Amino acid sequence: VQLQASGGGLVQAGASLRLSCAASGRTFSGYIIGWFRQAPGKERESVAAITWSGGRTYYAESVKGRFTLSRDNANNTVYLQMNALKPEDTAVYYCAAKDLGDNWFYFGSDYNYWGQGTLVTVSS
Numbered sequence: 314v315q316l317q318a319s320g321g322g323l324v325q326a327g328a329s330l331r332l333s334c335a336a337s338g339r340t341f342s343g344y345i346i347g348w349f350r351q352a353p354g355k356e357r358e359s360v361a362a363i364t365w366s367g368g369r370t371y372y373a374e375s376v377k378g379r380f381t382l383s384r385d386n387a388n389n390t391v392y393l394q395m396n397a398l399k400p401e402d403t404a405v406y407y408c409a410a411k412d413l414g415d416n417w418f419y420f421g422s423d424y425n426y427w428g429q430g431t432l433v434t435v436s437s
Contacts (some may be wrong), residue, residue, distance in 0.1 A: 316428030335407030341365035350404035405430035
């Protein structure tokens with residue numbers, strides 16, 4: 314699986330961005346797709362995740378109510394809609410995919426496949 318993340322940019326606080334994570338090489342069926350971010354000088358943190366089958370979701374408390382995940386079956390793409398962006402959302406955002414196997418969900422960070430990062434910069 315190859316993942317392509319895109320959609321980052323420079324915006325002002327309060328604005329919105331939509332990140333995309335497109336897969337090639339196989340479909341996302343049976344996978345969980347996670348979004349992570351890493352700000353300068355900080356550790357990578359989990360932002361959100363969605364199961365391709367069933368659409369079960371997880372959001373970090375820091376983004377709950379502002380970020381929304383969705384998936385496009387036809388284009389094998391997961392979107393992260395980010396609204397009401399704050400300067401503390403500034404980071405490189407990565408998408409990742411993991412085969413769930415028989416699991417219902419996965420809350421860790423040991424994903425099988427990672428995309429390149431896309432930079433989100435939110436100015437105050």
